[in-house]
Every structure is written in C-alpha cells, then in structure tokens.
Amino acid sequence: MPLTDLEIRKLKPSSQEFYLADGEGLFIRIYPSGVRSWTLRYAFQGEQKRMTLGKYPAVSLAMARERAALALREVEQGIDPAAKAREERKKAKLDPTFQDLLDEFWERELSKTKTGKERRRLVKKDALPSWKRKKVNTITRRDAVLLIDKMRERAPIGANRLQGVLVRMFNFAAERGMIEFSPLGGMRKTKETPRTRVLSDEEIKLFWEAMNLENTEIDIYRLTKLALKMILLTGQRPGEVANMKWEHVSDSWWVIPADARKNNEENRVPVVSMMQDIIDEANIYSSDSLWVFRSTHNEGTPITVGAMTNAIRRHWSEMGITEGFSSHDIRRTLRTRLAEIGIDDVIAERVLGHKLQGLLAVYNRYPYDKEKRQALIAWERRLQSILGLAPTGGKIISMGDYKHG
Secondary structure (H helix, E strand, O other): OOOOHHHHHOOOOOOOOEEEEEEOOEEEEEOOOOOEEEEEEEEEOOEEEEEEEEEEOOOOHHHHHHHHHHHHHHHHOOOOHHHHHHHHHHHHHHOOEHHHHHHHHHHHOHHHOOOHHHHHHHHHHHOHHHHOOOEHHHOOHHHHHHHHHHHHOOOHHHHHHHHHHHHHHHHHHHHOOOOOOOOOOOOOOOOOOOOOOOOOHHHHHHHHHHOOOOOOOOOOOHHHHHHHHHHHHHOOOHHHHHOOEHHHEEOOEEEEOHHHOOOOOOEEEEOOHHHHHHHHHHHHHHOOOOEOOEOOOOOOOEOOHHHHHHHHHHHOOOOOOOOOOOHHHHHHHHHHHHHHOOOOHHHHHHHHOOOOOHHHHHHOOOOOHHHHHHHHHHHHHHHHHHHOOOOOOOOOOOOOEOOOO
16 A cells, blocks of 8 residues: 555654555665655666665655656666766766865965955855855856845945956856856946045044054954054055065165055055054064064964954944944045145055056156155144144154064
8 A cells, every 4th residue: 555644654663674665666764763764666677776765754755756756767768767866966076066166266366366365255255155065056147146135235345346256256167167157147246336435634533543552442453453544644555554564664665565566566655753653553562473463363464454344344433433434435535635735646646556547657657755755744744733743843764674573
C-alpha cells in the first residue's frame, strides 16, 4: 500500500534502520537516530542502483514522488539519474562562489589599483554578507538591483560606488570564464547631486572644539581627531591624510608621493604652525609607527577613511552642529575659504593637489611652492580668527627630517 503523510509522521525509529516502500521503487529510510530520508531503487542497464532524494520532512511525500517520477523518466531515456546527480554536485562544488570571485578579483586586479582597498571594503561590507557562499553563476541582475536599492536608501552615493565595483567584478568574472555573461551589463547609476556642504564659521568653531584632545565628551580616537583637523588645515584628501607617513614629513614640507595620490602626481604641502602642532601631538601617540595617524585596531596600519567617516557620522550632532557633514565636506570647506580670503584659483587648486587643466597642465610646470605656503599661512590666520586664537605670525617651520621612534 502507498504511504501516507500521517503514517510517516507516526513512524518510530528502532535499534536498526529499516525501509518502508511507497511503490515504484520509492522507499523511506528510517535511521535509529530518527532521521528519515527518501531512497529510490531502480535498474539501469541490468544493474540495480539507488539514489537519495532528500530528507523528510524537508522533502515531503509529494515532492519525493515527483522526484522519483522524474528520475525514472530519465532511466527510460537512457540516463542514469544517480550518476547525473553526482556530476551536478561535483560541478556545483567547482563553481566559484562570490567569495571566490572577490578573492580572485582582488589578487588579479583590484589590489593593483589606488582605490582597490576602499572598493574591496565596500564589497565586503555591503555585498559579501548576503552573497558570500552564493555561486556566482546563480546571482541575477534582480539580486543586484535589490541589494543596491537597499543601500541607496541610506547611502545614495555609496550605492553608486558599490554598483560600479560590482559591474566591474562581474565583467571580470565573465572574462575569467566563471560565467558566460555578466548579468549587470548596462546597469545605469542613479544621477548624483554634487555635494555643496561647507562649514560656517560657527560650525568650524564647534568642530575644532570637539576635536580638542581634552574634550572627553566627544568620544573619538585621538589620532582620528588630529587627522580630521589636518584635513581642515591642509585640504588634502581624507585618504592622503590617513596614509601620512613620518618619512613624508621633513624640512617644513609634507610630501605626498605620486603613488599615494589619486592623480599620480606628487603634492608638496607646506607645514605651517598649526599643522606642526598636530604633527607634534600625533608623535606622542605613534612615534614608534611608520604612520603619523596609526590605527589601534590593526597593528602596523594607519587609521582609515572609514574611521574618520564614522567618527563624524556618530558625533556631529553632539558637537552642536545641526546638519550632518563628511570628511570631504571639510576639504571643500578649506577650498571655499581659500577663495573667500582672496587666494587665486590656480594656487588654491595646487594647494589641494589638483592638476592644472588644458594647456596649463602641459606648459605651466611651475611648482607654486612659495604661493602655496603663503596661502596656507593666510588660511591659518583666518582660522585662528574664527577660533579666537592669538595669531602665530605665520612663521615658517623648519624641522629637518622628522625624528620619531
């Protein structure tokens, strides 16, 4: 007699495993542990064979019958269903997962780019938790759309950045033979609205007070506070500040090497009085490190842009500031204030390390070192006025090679 669900549910295990037949070669196997699984017995090319169809109750009686019927149809077509299932399982094990793709993408391509670490961080944070063990060839365009939409709700620009990395990752997967075609081909990014946030005089004052190392009410790692102040003083990119090394600082200059910069061009940043104060304070906490702003989480590494971003995100309202801002907004504030105090645009752009455009970039090779120093001294005086500090007189700092350790 065919089995019923009620009969299967009432089955009790015994000291020895046993089988109950449903018909057409389908059996349920009951182990002493109580586990129950479906087995199909069939003959193929004169040989008796069997295959497992799944465990009960995950595979119901109806599902087991359907799977058995499909397998028996394959037998009629000259296909051994057990052998076919083994091959499919073997192939599935060989199919790379999303984690495998990320590892290979990092090794072969991403690690060789200047923004590679940040792009990998985006993927690890926002895609890997959902897709880590998922086979690359099973990830669909719809999967990607839903993942990116979820991120876009909280971080629109970050979602575009993630989409850009994923599009390249899946193109890479197709190039490497992991998949036939990228499911993300032709995906358009959401149009970004350029940020215009610039800190006011009052906000600058509140920010600076919050970054005071003695201000324990704002619980931010001390070297992160100093790094954020350095952005306001120099206008350099958060990543360039985070990766500042002691060997880059000498003879009143912070020299950011070309291989550490987005545009592959060295930038010489004059060190003036307030910047020197920050460097001296950082030396107290990281004199035995290669990095001016060392990390406490990972030995032998600097703080990260993410650490600075999170510090501001978590504490901007505690500073008394009523509108959120980012570390890049601090850089924009410096650039805007240089224009405000009358610094020529060419000089201001060179302070930030931007390349000159058009024919200027080809024919004007003047370094603007003197003018950049004068610009940062002028900004320092303006900042001191905002903060209510006595002016330092814009003295030139001459340090020699910075000694630490």
